[in-house]
Amino acid sequence: MTVLDPVxxxxxxxxxxxRDRRFLRALPYxxxxxxxxxxxxxxxxxxxxxxxxxxWSGFRSEDPEFVGLSNYERMLTADxxxxxxLKNSIIWVxxxxxxxxxLSLVLALALNQKMAGRNVFRAVFYIPAVFASITxxxxxxxxxxxxxxxxxxxxxGVGLGSWTQQWLGDPDIAxxxxxxxxxxxxxxxxxxxxxxxxxxxxxxxIDAAKVDGAGRWQVFKAVTLPALRPTTVxxxxxxxxxxxxxFDLIVGMTGGGPAQSTQVLALWSYTQSFxxxxxxxxxxxxxxxxxxxxxxxxxxxxxxxxxxEH
Amino acid sequence: MPTNTPTRxxxxxxxxLAGEGVRRRxxxxxxxxxxxxxxxxxxxxxxxxxxxxxxxxxxxxxxxxSLPTWALPTEWAWxxxxxxxxxxxxxxxxxxxxxxxxxxxxxxxLLAAAAAFALGRLRFRWHRVLLxxxxxxxxxxxxxxxxxxxxxxxxLDLLDSRAGLVLPYLAFGIPYQIFMLYGFFRAIPDExxxxxxxxxxxxxxxxxxxxxxxxxxxxxxxFILDFVATWNEYAIATTLLQSQDxxxxxxxxxxFSSQHSTDYGALNAFIFxxxxxxxxxxxxxxxxxxxxAFAGAVKx
Numbered sequence: 196m197t198v199l200d201p202v203x204x205x206x207x208x209x210x211x212x213x214r215d216r217r218f219l220r221a222l223p224y225x226x227x228x229x230x231x232x233x234x235x236x237x238x239x240x241x242x243x244x245x246x247x248x249x250x251w252s253g254f255r256s257e258d259p260e261f262v263g264l265s266n267y268e269r270m271l272t273a274d275x276x277x278x279x280x281l282k283n284s285i286i287w288v289x290x291x292x293x294x295x296x297x298l299s300l301v302l303a304l305a306l307n308q309k310m311a312g313r314n315v316f317r318a319v320f321y322i323p324a325v326f327a328s329i330t331x332x333x334x335x336x337x338x339x340x341x342x343x344x345x346x347x348x349x350x351x352g353v354g355l356g357s358w359t360q361q362w363l364g365d366p367d368i369a370x371x372x373x374x375x376x377x378x379x380x381x382x383x384x385x386x387x388x389x390x391x392x393x394x395x396x397x398x399x400x401i402d403a404a405k406v407d408g409a410g411r412w413q414v415f416k417a418v419t420l421p422a423l424r425p426t427t428v429x430x431x432x433x434x435x436x437x438x439x440x441x442f443d444l445i446v447g448m449t450g451g452g453p454a455q456s457t458q459v460l461a462l463w464s465y466t467q468s469f470x471x472x473x474x475x476x477x478x479x480x481x482x483x484x485x486x487x488x489x490x491x492x493x494x495x496x497x498x499x500x501x502x503x504e505h
Numbered sequence: 506m507p508t509n510t511p512t513r514x515x516x517x518x519x520x521x522l523a524g525e526g527v528r529r530r531x532x533x534x535x536x537x538x539x540x541x542x543x544x545x546x547x548x549x550x551x552x553x554x555x556x557x558x559x560x561x562x563x564x565x566x567x568x569x570x571s572l573p574t575w576a577l578p579t580e581w582a583w584x585x586x587x588x589x590x591x592x593x594x595x596x597x598x599x600x601x602x603x604x605x606x607x608x609x610x611x612x613x614x615l616l617a618a619a620a621a622f623a624l625g626r627l628r629f630r631w632h633r634v635l636l637x638x639x640x641x642x643x644x645x646x647x648x649x650x651x652x653x654x655x656x657x658x659x660x661l662d663l664l665d666s667r668a669g670l671v672l673p674y675l676a677f678g679i680p681y682q683i684f685m686l687y688g689f690f691r692a693i694p695d696e697x698x699x700x701x702x703x704x705x706x707x708x709x710x711x712x713x714x715x716x717x718x719x720x721x722x723x724x725x726x727x728f729i730l731d732f733v734a735t736w737n738e739y740a741i742a743t744t745l746l747q748s749q750d751x752x753x754x755x756x757x758x759x760x761f762s763s764q765h766s767t768d769y770g771a772l773n774a775f776i777f778x779x780x781x782x783x784x785x786x787x788x789x790x791x792x793x794x795x796x797x798a799f800a801g802a803v804k805x
Contacts, residue, residue, distance in 0.1 A: 214630045220708055221623035225635075228620035228679050235676035236642050239650030239657060246653065253652070255659070302547075305540055318791065319548040322555075325783045327737030329755045330776050333762035334554060337561075337769055345557050345574040352573060379551065411536070432644075440646040443739045447759060461648035468652035469744070481649040492644045496637050 240485060243464075247478030253468065259475075266479040277480060280458040283370055284487075287459065288438040290374055291381075296434055299382045303389030304415070317390075321383035328380065332447025335376035339363050339448075363449055366456035373448050373457055377441065385430055392426025393419070432495050439488055460484045562586070562773035569769050582770060589775035592765060597750060598757040603782070605667055605674070605753065606735045613675045614727055617682035618720070622712045624683065625690035626698065636687055643680035651744045658745055665747040673741050678734065682727050689720045729790045733783050754779045 247266055251259035270277045306317050323331065338345045339362035347359040362372040396419050404414045442461045445451060451458040451466065458466075460480055468477030557574045562585055564578040572578070589595065620639070624632045654673055655664070663669030693716060701711050717724070739755040746752060752760065761775050 217627055218629035221627040221629050221632075224619040224623035224627070224712065228616045228639075228683065229635075231616070231672065231676040232639065232642060232679060235654065235657070235673040236650065236680070237638075239653035240645060242653035242656075243649050253656075302544075305544055308537070308540070310537065310541055310544075314791075316544055316548050319552050322784070322787070323551070325733050325737075325787045326780050327739065327755045327758065329737075329739040330758050330779060333758055333772065333776060334558060336762065337772065338554060338557070340769075343569060343574075343767075343769060345554075348573050349575075352575075379554070436644050436646075440648070442646075442648055443755075446739075446743075447762070461646050465648055465651055465740075465744075469655075474652050477652050481652070484646055485649050488645045488649075489641070492641050496640055500633060500637065 240481075243478045243481040244485065245478070246474050247482045249475050249478075251474045252472040253474045254472070262475065266475040270476060270479045270483075274476070276455045276458055276463060279455055280460050280463040280480070281483070283458060284439060284441075284460045286370065287374065287441055288435050291377075291434050291438045292431065294374075295378045295382050295385060296430060298378070299385035299430075300389050302382065302386045303393060304419070306386070307390060307393045317386075320386055323380045324383040326380065328443035329447045331376055331380045332444045335373075335379075336363065336448050339372055364453055366454050369449055369453060370457045373444055376448065377444055380444075381437070385434070388430050388433070389423070389426060392423050395426075396422040428495075428498075432491065435491055436488065439484065460487075558773045558776065561769050562771075562777060564770050566768065566770060585770040585774040586778065589761075589771040589778065592768075592771060593757050593761045593775045593779075594749065594752070595757070595775070595778060598752045598754050599779075599782075601667060601751060602736055602754040605671060606732055606782075609671050609674045609678070609735055610728060610731045612671075613678045613731060614682060614724060616675065617679045617727075618686055618717060618724070619712065620679070621683045621686035621690055622716055625687045626693070626711070626716060627708070636684070639680040640684045641680075643684055647677055648740060651740065654741070655744055664745060665751055667751060670742060670745055670753075673745070674735060674738065677741070678731055682731070685727060686720060686723055689723045690716055693719055725790065729786055732786050736783050 246259065248261060248263060249259035250262045250266070251257065302320055306313055306320075326334075337343070339347075341347055341359070341361055341364070344362075346362060350356060350358045360368060363369050400418045400422075401414055404418050409417065440461060441459055442465070445457055445459060445462050449457045451462050461484060464477045464480035464484060466477075467480055468474045471477075560577065561569060561574065563581045563583060564572065564585075565580065565582040568576075568578045568580075568582070623629075624636050624639075658664045658669050658673075661669070663672070697715060698711055701715055706714075737755060738753070739759070742753050742756055743759070746756060749760070758776060758779050762772055765772060
């Protein structure tokens with residue numbers, strides 16, 4: 196429909212007018228959403244890129260000063276926290292693709308079976324997902340409290356007192372402690388996505404495979420898994436994107452500490468802008484995050500648009 | 506319920522099932538029982554934080570520091586809940602959050618539906634490109650734009666106001682909703698629209714009386730998702746809101762946990778109460794969540 200007519204065909208003029216008319220008809224429906232989108236989403240994001248070439252404290256009394264690429268130079272050469280946060284963001288993405296994704300696929304497969312109490316099970320795994328991340332952070336900060344927290348108390352209680360840790364106070368493990376909270380919160384949502392995908396697995400195919408004598412594992416491998424492929428692509432993309440967005444949990448549990456050991460890109464950009472009063476440096480980190488996200492999102496969009504045409 | 510289920514599973518096998526079938530049945534049954542037990546254990550682990558939270562929310566300060574987390578309180582300190590309402594300013598922050606959600610969620614869905622209708626039904630020349638632009642916006646981390654967003658709101662004199670919060674909330678909610686509704690509107694058969702046009706229906710009538718009602722399941726799913734997301738949003742709120750009178754629930758939770766960090770009884774009581782609206786929404790629409798309302802989101 197939107198394919199360009201070859202230029203010079205007889206119908207080009209009227210067709211163009213018809214398309215213009217279509218656009219004019221669509222405009223009132225499109226305009227409010229588009230204005231909001233441009234003004235409060237697209238513009239701020241692009242402005243962050245612009246600011247990355249300026250030095251600016253964010254105070255209105257002061258004008259931004261153009262400094263070229265020097266923010267990037269500083270970020271890459273003189274800002275070890277940037278590298279920590281990049282590394283942590285990557286660790287977070289990789290771990291999220293391994294742990295919660297596998298877990299939620301297994302749960303979805305199990306809870307797709309007819310069994311007693313199925314809806315209760317689904318609810319138990321899903322409910323953490325409706326809690327605000329910042330709330331989950333508050334909960335887990337308490338759970339990890341060295342003396343009053345449940346984790347250390349349970350370890351003491353079962354005689355593993357030597358395993359107790361400063362879960363959020365030890366730079367070597369703090370990131371992973373936060374990640375556990377993220378798994379607890381996030382598995383339910385991914386599980387629901389997989390469950391929705393499993394509804395689209397054709398039951399006739401499963402029955403046919405069973406009639407042919409296929410075991411559970413064979414049915415899974417030959418029927419379920421291939422049918423889940425589109426769902427899996429969506430889940431992978433969402434998992435990566437959501438990993439890059441992690442912010443609330445870290446703010447609430449560690450604030451990026453101890454010693455910046457749990458810093459991630461999204462939070463470091465924010466901290467540079469608002470706490471360190473350097474909108475330029477914050478913009479540079481934001482630009483890196485934007486580029487990383489676009490590298491993932493744009494190919495995915497092209498893939499899914501192609502799929503839609505057929 | 507959990508206690509009586511294994512027996513039900515075991516007796517669920519029709520005893521009359523004769524001959525060769527029996528052995529096979531029994532084999533699968535063990536697998537199912539094993540699966541069920543491991544699910545029960547995992548679910549128990551998953552529920553543990555909630556159980557601990559509840560037990561702590563009814564403990565006095567003395568009990569919190571002297572008893573282990575899993576112990577029952579020596580006396581049930583329900584006053585924690587009243588105290589938490591007071592200290593956390595629950596009524597004010599809850600009213601703020603509710604007001605924002607009640608304005609933002611329906612309005613956002615309506616605007617997104619209108620745009621999705623334009624993109625999906627009134628296919629004009631660049632509709633696909635525009636859809637892509639919206640979709641990309643729905644996936645990029647919001648934190649990228651927080652600094653400039655702060656400046657924008659400052660120059661509009663909308664910093665630290667509830668109306669000022671609704672605008673970016675709309676902007677960040679709409680793209681995903683457009684993306685989802687686009688698929689629904691596309692799936693409506695062209696004949697339906699054509700026959701309505703032949704009958705003289707205006708574009709607006711086609712949108713309002715044909716497309717919107719057909720998309721009801723998607724609209725309901727979006728409503729739930731968006732309500733929960735709005736109620737829980739923290740990053741934009743913490744950037745734009747300053748005075749405590751304007752705080753939303755997530756800011757109140759964070760404020761509570763950083764200012765009264767050792768008052769775990771009241772903190773946990775506050776956390777429970779702060780989630781009541783989303784839990785109600787979840788319970789009301791449980792079926793939607795669990796039985797694949799997201800089918801539209803996961804394009805097969």
